[in-house]
Amino acid sequence: MSSATIALARSPRRHDLDWIRVAAFFLLILYHVGMLYVSWDFHVKSPRIVEAIQPVMMLTNPWRLTLLFLVSGAATRFLADSFAARGGRPGARLAGSRLLRLLPALVFGMLVIVPPQSYFEVWHALEDMGVAEPAASPLLQDFWVRYATGSGGWCDADGCLTTPTWNHQWFIAYLLPYGLIVAALIAFAGPLIRMAEGGLETALSGWGLLVWPVVWFALLRFTLAPLFEITHALTDDWYNHALSFSAYLFGFLTARSERLKTAYIGLRRPALVLAVLSWAGWATYAWIYRADGAVPSDALRDAMRVVYAVDQWAFMAAILGYGARYLTHGGPALRYLSVGVFPFYIVHQTVIIVAAHFLMPLSLPVALEALVIVGVTFAGCFMVYEFARRLGWLGLVLGIRPPTGKPD
Template sequence: MSSTLPPAAAPGALRRYDLDWIRVGAFFLLILYHVGMLYVSWDFHVKSPHIVEAVQPFMMITSPWRLTLLFVVSGAATRFMVDGFEARGGHAGRRLAGSRTLRLLPALLFGMFVIVPPQSYFEVFQAAQGLGVADPAHSPWLQDFWIKYATASGGWCDADGCLTTPTWNHLWFVAYLLPYGLLVAALVGLPGKPLGVLGRWTERACAGWGLLIWPILYLGVLRFTLAPIFEVTHAFWGDWYNHALSFGAYLFGFLIARSEVLKANFVRLRRPAAILALVSWAAWATYAWIYRADDAAPPEALRNAMRVVYAVDQWAWIAAIMGYGARYLNRGGPVLRYLSVGVFPFYIVHQTVIIVAAWYLMPLNLPLPVEAGLVITATFAACFAAYEIARRSGWLGLLLGVRPRSGPAGGQAANRPPLPA
């Protein structure tokens, strides 16, 4: 069966170790970011009494691009899956749809009804405390909590709005990956190979400086058009700016994954991309710091300029990471094989562990570095424990996104492509 993408992306290795390493690193950064959310002034499910606003500019190093990068890498991994299906014969689109559904849907449902509810429980608990409820745990607020959570009958509302359940919270990434994968699966089988045409066009457009210019232009247009109208909600329906951003990144990753031309171009442009990334981060972080108050009203001209800066920030960091990764992260090994599968269960469980650990540590009034260090340690320990349980659980491991082990010794097959979360 002929490939769905351009000849430049055809023969080649079945694995990009640099993309695996980038994916692992991005998930680890995400865990640290969510720990940081306990200690900054931004909304989160629970908050530590140790609020340090000065941490926020450093949180902004990753906040504009961390999930967008994961969508790029996940799209690239999906491309490798399609190549593998085509090499083995059969209908690649149908096999991709089945694979994505099997990998993502059980984990999403298990996460929504088992992993995520403790986050909502402690969010309601802390909100009730804020409203003066003396003993929230034994109040009508939390009585029969899971039943109310699962049946959307909690009625948990305060001045800031209502908590809608069941919810996927941080698992919105999984909830979005599934339909994106199914959409690509449908496109793979279309007559005329539209993905092949789009892939060839993308490779030509992103040759040279186009690799920086066109993605930044696309992101800038989104900031001026959809972003002011559609707030990011992670609710799927109506989240049109986020879909344009995230699916655009996913599709871009799919189209460029096997292009040696663009891989080399990422390497060539890594230094200018890194300079752009640092400069745009400094500008955006300064702007966000100066106008951080809820009632701040920056001049419209400055707001428009910052929309451009934000778009530069979003893509320059991704381009720099992809370039340095392609240059220096080209080796696999047992550690990468272990972590490239493990980061998905890490992602599923990490935020609940962060919130539960913080909840029970906060009453101890520990110094902030000690409290944060214990939260991080507990989170990584629980993530590794969850992965070890999942990888030994056969088909039940799919509840945490881990497929049954394969290969001669029961380990992960050596030539398996990178696995999208």
């Protein structure tokens, strides 16, 4: 291993990226609570839809998960460098680490965490069809066995519920192959990684940091997005893969770049202005054409593809710039939360759906109901995290491994 690689491995971790990762996961909890109350599809819906919050939801819609993939790629870089600093085969160690951290959580999530979501999804579908006592319906008898064996037969006019499923844990299902691909690149294409890092630093100098990522996102919107609807099914999700893996790889390749960190800081204000303007344009467009029969012209649709791409990257660049400028300190809170956000992610959507199912019949004021669900969700996430920390190696099923003093 070269001395340059060792120097990189010993450089300090980026606290700003850790804080952004924590904030992005917390924001996701709020977003999924909001999904109960907008007209978009979700597993369980409130009978009281509040369309007015949809533009607010669109504030994060184009970029929140892409940002999570970017910071996850950056976290993978720090992990890979820590393996490299210890010698041996960092690519193989990274592959083993990703399998150990992600596969048990994914399998456990699909078989234990996600089934309540599907159960209440079927429950509410039965209610919508006029079934007075959904719990007594034959469709919900022996639910877990039917869920695990894919024999539920849960179909309606919109299609069938395929099980077992990973629902929101598709993010984990995608992180696993992405991490293994990067591990293979480390093992077999180290010089290519170094060339890509240098090429990105050169291409993204100055205003290129704002221009070229927008060009990439716009290219994806014009080419793959019209052909491949986002499915979260792994095997046929090509637009989503091109978007998410490119962000993950970008985060991996740029996480150590002080030059780009400085560029983000310098461009944070114009990036924020672009972000707000593009969000206003996209949200207005989506609001005007939200009805099924409202069809925009081809020219307007093409223009909005560009606006959407600007929205995607400008918000991410602004967040990375302001984070690099102000989120410079670590500490016990960050260490605690940066580990905790993974179990938070694993369980949060199930807590949201279960809490909503039991709270909605109380007919609380909508704002109060939403606040209670948010509070219950965060409380449930912290409880699961504390529980997982005490499980030793069994905590892997909830995204926690016992501390070893070594990278994981």
